[in-house]
Amino acid sequence: MRVGVITFPGTLDDRDAARAVVAGGSEAVSLWHADADLKSVDAVILPGGFSYGDYLRCGAISRFAPVMSLVIEAAGKGMPVLGICNGFQVLCESHLLPGALTRNSDLHFLCRDQEIEIVNNTTPWTTSYKAEEKIVIPLKNGEGSFQCDDKTLAELEGEGRVIARYVGHNPNGSRNLIAGITNARGNVVGLMPHPEHAIDELTGPSAQGLGFFTSILNAMVK
Amino acid sequence: MAKIVVDVMLKPEILDPQGNAVASALPRLGFSFAKSVRQGKRFEIEVEGEPTAAQLAEVEKAAEVLLSNPVIENFVVRVEK
Numbered sequence: 001m002r003v004g005v006i007t008f009p010g011t012l013d014d015r016d017a018a019r020a021v022v023a024g025g026s027e028a029v030s031l032w033h034a035d036a037d038l039k040s041v042d043a044v045i046l047p048g049g050f051s052y053g054d055y056l057r058c059g060a061i062s063r064f065a066p067v068m069s070l071v072i073e074a075a076g077k078g079m080p081v082l083g084i085c086n087g088f089q090v091l092c093e094s095h096l097l098p099g100a101l102t103r104n105s106d107l108h109f110l111c112r113d114q115e116i117e118i119v120n121n122t123t124p125w126t127t128s129y130k131a132e133e134k135i136v137i138p139l140k141n142g143e144g145s146f147q148c149d150d151k152t153l154a155e156l157e158g159e160g161r162v163i164a165r166y167v168g169h170n171p172n173g174s175r176n177l178i179a180g181i182t183n184a185r186g187n188v189v190g191l192m193p194h195p196e197h198a199i200d201e202l203t204g205p206s207a208q209g210l211g212f213f214t215s216i217l218n219a220m221v222k
Numbered sequence: 223m224a225k226i227v228v229d230v231m232l233k234p235e236i237l238d239p240q241g242n243a244v245a246s247a248l249p250r251l252g253f254s255f256a257k258s259v260r261q262g263k264r265f266e267i268e269v270e271g272e273p274t275a276a277q278l279a280e281v282e283k284a285a286e287v288l289l290s291n292p293v294i295e296n297f298v299v300r301v302e303k
Contacts, residue, residue: 057291064288093291100294102232103239147236147294173237 001026001220003213004041006071006087008033008062012049013084013196020196021045024213026220033065042220043080043124044071046087048140048194058101058143059089068094080124080216081188085141088180088190097183097190098156099148104141105173113205114139114193115167116179120160123182124219125189128211134167135208137198139179144192146174146181156181163189224272225302226281230290231262265289266302273301 003021005028007014018028029041033051038044052061062068068090075081075096083091091097104110115136118129129135148156153175156162164180172192180191195209232238238260245259265285269277281299290297 056288060288060291092293098293100291102236102294105237105239107239107243145237149235149293173239 001043001217002029002039002041003027003216004029004031004038004044006031006033006044006046006067008049008051008065008090010050010053011047011086013047013194014049016194017045017047017084017196020199020210020213021216023199023210024215025217026213031067033062033067036066036070038067038070038074043082043216044074046071046081046083046090047196048085048087051086051090054086054143057089057093058086059091059093062086062090063093072096075183075188078185078187080219082125082212082216083188083190084194084196085144085192088192089143091188091190096188097181098152099146099181101141101143101192102145102147103143104145104171109140109142110144110171111138111140112171113137114171114179116164116193117167118164118211120163120182122160123163123186123189123215125212125215126163127218128215135198135211136206137193137195137209138205139171139193141172141192144172144174146178146192148175159184161186164191164193223268223270226267226269226273226278226299227302228265228267228281228285228289228297228299229262230265230285230295230297231260233294233296236294263289 021028195212198204198209241261
């Protein structure tokens with residue numbers, strides 16, 4: 001199983017994402033933003049960071065990187081795509097996912113271990129989790145407040161497309177405590193907290209993030 | 223030289239934490255005039271000569287595709303002498 005990890009200028013978490021892919025049992029394939037080549041990968045991860053310095057809006061410039069046109073095309077054909085943090089922002093700017101991520105409601109950059117609940121465990125990235133399973137993984141961002149209009153929110157909730165919610169206090173003002181969503185087809189997932197930083201207890205708050213990376217292997221092998 | 227100005231503002235229904243922070247800082251400095259503050263972005267685009275209708279149409283398109291995110295923001299294009 002080949003899982004691509006895209007590096008944009010300013011991406012930070014590509015190495016941890018690649019390490020998590022390997023820990024999950026797949027091969028990690030480095031993809032460069034300027035390449036018009038997906039190197040025959042079976043799935044793609046857009047990792048966290050500050051691509052293009054977050055200039056203009058988070059993810060707004062990355063959306064037009066050459067590799068993204070291929071990702072958008074492949075996602076349309078059903079290829080699994082996971083955007084984490086800045087990757088989630090890029091997916092929203094690319095219109096692969098609805099809504100937008102805006103400045104945290106209290107203006108602070110947050111960096112902490114966050115409990116989330118896996119609400120939808122049927123996407124290719126979440127099948128390793130039990131329904132309503134609660135996990136603790138790092139949350140670290142300045143613009144993580146998920147916003148969308150009422151109609152979009154009703155669609156996301158009505159179609160079971162919220163995949164994860166914050167547990168307890170709302171850390172950033174996201175509507176309906178949304179930490180992650182998926183597209184109508186279910187192959188594209190955006191998640192604000194970072195499962196790739198929680199794949200073993202030596203370097204993370206838990207190993208509970210690993211499920212995202214074992215899920216994708218299972219989804220592909222089936 | 224004419225300037226095309228694009229003002230981008232968060233839609234009224236979108237929370238603006240930066241504007242709120244400015245609004246709460248003003249009274250601390252003794253400024254009591256503000257009922258509320260919204261913060262936005264302004265782009266100044268220089269073109270040769272007077273902007274043509276075609277150029278303005280292109281700027282409108284660029285504002286929709288790149289300069290603003292229509293999900294959360296509105297924009298206005300105007301010419302400044």
